[in-house]
Amino acid sequence: MALINVANREIQCKIVYYGTGFCGKTTNLHYIYGHAPARAHGAMRSIATENERTLFFDFLPIDLGTVHGFRVQFALYTVPGQVLYERTRVAVLNGVDGVVFVADSSPEKLEENFQNLIELETNMRRMGKDLGSFPFVMQWNKRDLPNAVPVATLDRYLNRRHVPAFPACATTGEGVFATLRAICKAVMAVL
Amino acid sequence: MSGESDMEQLTNLVVAEGELTNIARTLGRLALDTNAGHTLLLDKSGQLISAQGSGPQRDLIALGALLAGAFSSSRQVAEILGERDFRAIYQQGAYESIYTLMIGEQWLLVVVFDKQTHVGLVKVLARKASEELERILQRVRQGSAQAREQVVSVQFRDSVSNTIDLLFQD
Numbered sequence: 001m002a003l004i005n006v007a008n009r010e011i012q013c014k015i016v017y018y019g020t021g022f023c024g025k026t027t028n029l030h031y032i033y034g035h036a037p038a039r040a041h042g043a044m045r046s047i048a049t050e051n052e053r054t055l056f057f058d059f060l061p062i063d064l065g066t067v068h069g070f071r072v073q074f075a076l077y078t079v080p081g082q083v084l085y086e087r088t089r090v091a092v093l094n095g096v097d098g099v100v101f102v103a104d105s106s107p108e109k110l111e112e113n114f115q116n117l118i119e120l121e122t123n124m125r126r127m128g129k130d131l132g133s134f135p136f137v138m139q140w141n142k143r144d145l146p147n148a149v150p151v152a153t154l155d156r157y158l159n160r161r162h163v164p165a166f167p168a169c170a171t172t173g174e175g176v177f178a179t180l181r182a183i184c185k186a187v188m189a190v191l
Numbered sequence: 192m193s194g195e196s197d198m199e200q201l202t203n204l205v206v207a208e209g210e211l212t213n214i215a216r217t218l219g220r221l222a223l224d225t226n227a228g229h230t231l232l233l234d235k236s237g238q239l240i241s242a243q244g245s246g247p248q249r250d251l252i253a254l255g256a257l258l259a260g261a262f263s264s265s266r267q268v269a270e271i272l273g274e275r276d277f278r279a280i281y282q283q284g285a286y287e288s289i290y291t292l293m294i295g296e297q298w299l300l301v302v303v304f305d306k307q308t309h310v311g312l313v314k315v316l317a318r319k320a321s322e323e324l325e326r327i328l329q330r331v332r333q334g335s336a337q338a339r340e341q342v343v344s345v346q347f348r349d350s351v352s353n354t355i356d357l358l359f360q361d
């Protein structure tokens with residue numbers, strides 16, 4: 001739920017990166033943290049296991065500065081993608097204003113992507129939100145893999161709603177900002 | 192949870208000047224009466240609506256995000272245990288403790304207090320403050336749509352879009 005604080009002249013929105021374990025959500029946030037202008041972000045917090053898998057969430061506050069007298073901020077979160085953490089994903093989704101679904105392009109992950117997307121839809125519906133009319137974009141990550149599933153195939157199986165989708169390689173940063181721009185704008189469009 | 196989905200119809204919350212003062216006053220009094228370092232009002236997504244108290248300088252934005260996450264997570268635990276009316280968590284520390292109480296389905300009241308203060312007092316006074324805050328927040332919800340019109344114009348959206356393009360370039 002976006003918060004428009006007229007008294008403090010602040011606007012705050014929450015964006016969640018969703019997707020299967022290992023698909024590259026945390027890598028997206030790391031890239032943003034490392035490459036966005038320093039004034040545009042705060043410290044990144046990660047609650048992770050010893051081997052860097054997200055246990056609860058990553059959190060990165062983004063600050064657009066002052067626009068027409070209002071300070072506009074986006075809080076970026078990632079969910080833990082491993083199957084085990086389903087309930088944790090529900091907790092992180094709470095009060096979300098926009099969702100990025102990060103799909104892993106490796107062929108052995110196609111079915112897992114699909115199941116994860118269905119889970120996302122279910123969780124959103126439980127919160128009274130319909131992904132069809134909600135700020136929502138997709139990212140086809142790991143395009144650099146030699147055996148990556150063709151974009152057209154991902155589009156056909158995972159993007160039935162025809163929402164904006166961005167090919168990406170989060171490790172090099174390709175497509176990361178394009179995805180971020182799209183979701184931020186989608187959230188602003190319905191504010 | 193059908194009650195929750197009614198609440199979710201609201202896509203954003205607009206807090207106007209006067210009501211923020213009321214919120215701050217309630218939080219300020221609670222901080223004073225419990226001798227708390229910080230009293231916070233968060234929305235359940237972890238966003239900070241207001242913070243009071245004279246405790247040490249802290250990263251309250253991160254604190255808000257983590258506390259809302261912890262609450263939300265505990266709530267999932269309660270649901271698995273079949274607990275019906277889960278509304279509060281108490282984190283006890285050696286020096287400072289945190290009491291988090293849900294207001295309505297949408298907000299969290301947080302009190303960060305030290306070992307001088309008894310948790311029983313915090314619970315009672317937080318409950319009282321939460322009733323007051325709930326009334327204020329009801330009014331905020333009702334006034335939201337109207338106040339929003341004043342802030343979010345086409346030009347405003349355009350300017351935000353331009354800023355996004357400017358900041359997040361490859």
Ligand SMILES: Nc1nc2c(ncn2[C@@H]2O[C@H](COP(=O)(O)OP(=O)(O)OP(=O)(O)O)[C@@H](O)[C@H]2O)c(=O)[nH]1
Nearest residue numbers: 021022023024025026027054080081142169170171
């Ligand atoms: N080849 C390739 N590897 C990537 C890409 N993006 C991320 N990775 C790698 O994939 C692994 C997992 O990335 P994370 O960002 O930690 O994945 P995650 O989605 O946060 O995973 P969970 O926290 O378990 O949900 C890491 O070793 C990354 O370096 C990419 O575009 N291409």
Ligand SMILES: [Mg+2]
Nearest residue numbers: 025026053054
């Ligand atoms: Mg991760």
